[in-house]
Amino acid sequence: MNKFYITTSIAYVNAPPHIGFALESLQADVLARSQRQLGNEAFFLTGTDEHGAKIARAAAAAGKTPKRLVDENAERFRELKTALNLSWDNFIRTSDSRVHWPVAQELWSRLTASGDLYRKSYKGLYCVGHEAFVTEKDLENGICRDHKKAPEVIEEENWFFKLSKYTKEIELRIRNDELRIVPESRKNEILSFLAEGLEDVSFSRPSKDLSWGIPVPGDDTQTMYVWADALSNYISGYGGIKKWEEYPADVHLIGKDILRFHAAIWPGMLLSAKLLLPKSIYVHGHILVGGEKMSKTVGNVVDPFGLVQKYGTEAVRYFLLREIPSTDDGDFTYEKFEERYNGDLANGLGNFAARVLTLAERDAKLQISSKSTNVDNDVDRKIKETKESVALKIEEFKLHEALEALWGLIHFGDRYVNEKKPWAKGSAESDRRRAVYNALVILDNVAALLLPFLPETAGKISNSISWSGNNLSVKKIEALFPRID
Numbered sequence: 001m002n003k004f005y006i007t008t009s010i011a012y013v014n015a016p017p018h019i020g021f022a023l024e025s026l027q028a029d030v031l032a033r034s035q036r037q038l039g040n041e042a043f044f045l046t047g048t049d050e051h052g053a054k055i056a057r058a059a060a061a062a063g064k065t066p067k068r069l070v071d072e073n074a075e076r077f078r079e080l081k082t083a084l085n086l087s088w089d090n091f092i093r094t095s096d097s098r099v100h101w102p103v104a105q106e107l108w109s110r111l112t113a114s115g116d117l118y119r120k121s122y123k124g125l126y127c128v129g130h131e132a133f134v135t136e137k138d139l140e141n142g143i144c145r146d147h148k149k150a151p152e153v154i155e156e157e158n159w160f161f162k163l164s165k166y167t168k169e170i171e172l173r174i175r176n177d178e179l180r181i182v183p184e185s186r187k188n189e190i191l192s193f194l195a196e197g198l199e200d201v202s203f204s205r206p207s208k209d210l211s212w213g214i215p216v217p218g219d220d221t222q223t224m225y226v227w228a229d230a231l232s233n234y235i236s237g238y239g240g241i242k243k244w245e246e247y248p249a250d251v252h253l254i255g256k257d258i259l260r261f262h263a264a265i266w267p268g269m270l271l272s273a274k275l276l277l278p279k280s281i282y283v284h285g286h287i288l289v290g291g292e293k294m295s296k297t298v299g300n301v302v303d304p305f306g307l308v309q310k311y312g313t314e315a316v317r318y319f320l321l322r323e324i325p326s327t328d329d330g331d332f333t334y335e336k337f338e339e340r341y342n343g344d345l346a347n348g349l350g351n352f353a354a355r356v357l358t359l360a361e362r363d364a365k366l367q368i369s370s371k372s373t374n375v376d377n378d379v380d381r382k383i384k385e386t387k388e389s390v391a392l393k394i395e396e397f398k399l400h401e402a403l404e405a406l407w408g409l410i411h412f413g414d415r416y417v418n419e420k421k422p423w424a425k426g427s428a429e430s431d432r433r434r435a436v437y438n439a440l441v442i443l444d445n446v447a448a449l450l451l452p453f454l455p456e457t458a459g460k461i462s463n464s465i466s467w468s469g470n471n472l473s474v475k476k477i478e479a480l481f482p483r484i485d
C-alpha cells in the first residue's frame with residue numbers, strides 16, 4: 001500500500017469560509033478519495049491560520065478575546081466537513097499551543113542552528129490591511145490601493161531569515177521537478193520570480209505590537225510573524241518532524257495568490273532546517289462571481305453553506321469541480337449553477353441511472369447472469385477508454401476534464417440504450433437481456449468513476465446494483481437529482 005499525503009492551505013479565520021476555500025477543499029478531497037479508491041493510504045490535512053494583528057484587532061473591535069474569536073470562526077471552517085462531505089483526516093489550528101507551537105518553535109530553532117536568522121532594524125511603510133510592509137508600488141497618492149488607507153511608517157527590530165541564500169537551490173529543485181509545480185504556467189511564473197533572486201524575509205514582530213502569536217524561542221521580545229507560524233502546520237498537523245522526514249507531503253494544494261510563499265519561502269525554510277521538501281504544489285485559480293472578484297464591499301461573496309442548503313452537497317461538489325477549471329479562474333453565477341444542475345445532473349446522470357435501473361428492474365426475468373451474457377466490444381472499449389482518461393486527468397490535476405470524460409461515458413450509455421431499445425416489442429429475449437446487462441455495466445462503471453467526485457451519489461447507484469456470484473439484481477432508486485424549475 002502506497003502512502004499519499006495531501007494538504008489544503010490553511011484558511012485565515014478573519015472571515016467566514018467562502019466558495020474559494022470550498023473549492024480548494026473539494027479538489028483536495030477528490031485527490032484523497034481517488035488515492036483511497038486505488039487502495040492507497042491517504043492522509044488529508046486542512047485547518048486554520050489564526051494569529052496576527054488583523055485577528056487581534058477584529059477581536060478587540062468585537063469586544064472578544066482573540067481566542068474566543070478564533071474558536072468561533074474556526075468552527076465554521078470545521079463545519080465544511082459535513083456540509084461538503086469532506087474526507088479530511090486532521091484539522092490543524094495554529095493557535096493550538098499543545099500540538100502546533102512546539103513544531104513551529106522547533107523549526108525556528110533549526111533555522112537558528114543553521115545560522116539563517118539574524119536581527120535587523122527595519123524601517124518601512126506598514127499597511128494594517130496587508131498586515132505587511134508595502135512599497136510605493138502598492139500605493140496611490142500615498143494610500144494603499146487595496147485597503148484605501150495610508151500606511152504607517154514603522155521602524156522596528158525583526159528577526160530576518162536568509163532566504164536569499166537558498167535561491168539557487170530552490171530554483172534547481174523546481175526546474176528539475178523534484179519540487180513539481182502544477183500547472184506548467186505557474187512553474188514558469190515562479191522560475192522567473194526566482195531568476196531575480198530572493199530577498200531575505202522578516203520572520204518576527206516585536207511582542208509589544210503583536211502578542212497574539214507564537215513566541216520566538218529564546219527571545220521573549222519577539223513574536224513569530226506568519227511564515228514559521230503558519231507554514232509549519234504542514235508538519236505539526238501531520239504528526240511532527242519525524243513523520244515528515246519519513247514521508248513529506250505529496251501535494252500542497254494552494255491558490256495562485258500564495259504561490260510565492262509555498263514555492264519560495266517554505267522550501268527555503270525546509271532547506272535551512274535540513275528537512276525534505278514536499279513533492280509537489282498544485283495551484284488553483286480564483287472563483288469570480290458574474291465575472292467580478294468576490295468582495296465584502298461589493299457584497300457578492302457566495303456562502304458555501306447557503307449553497308448547500310439550497311441545492312444539496314452533491315450538486316455543489318459537482319458544480320465547483322466541473323465548472324471551475326482546476327488550475328484557472330472560473331465563474332460562478334446562479335444561472336450557470338442551475339444550467340449545470342438541470343443539464344448534467346438531472347437530465348444527464350440522474351436520467352440515465354433512472355432509465356437503466358427501471359429497465360433492469362421492470363422484468364423479473366431480467367435477473368441477469370453474466371455467464372450467459374457478455375459485454376459488447378464497443379461498450380468494453382468505451383469503458384476502458386474512459387477509465388484511462390479519467391485517471392490521467394486526475395493525475396494531471398484537471399478535475400473538470402476528468403468529469404467531462406466521465407460524462408462522455410454517460411452520453412455513450414444513453415445513446416446505447418436509445419439504439420438497442422430493449423423495451424421494444426418483438427425483440428428477442430436474449431437481445432433484451434444483453435442490452436440491459438450492457439447498460440448496467442456502463443452505469444456500474446459510471447458509479448465507480450464518480451466515487452471520488454460525488455461519493456454519496458456513487459454509493460446510491462452502486463448499492464442499487466448487487467452481484468451475488470454471477471447473478472445480478474437491481475433495485476430502483478428515488479430520483480437522484482430532481483429538476484429545478
Ligand SMILES: [Zn+2]
Pocket residue numbers: 127128129130131134144145146147148
Ligand atoms: Zn494594504
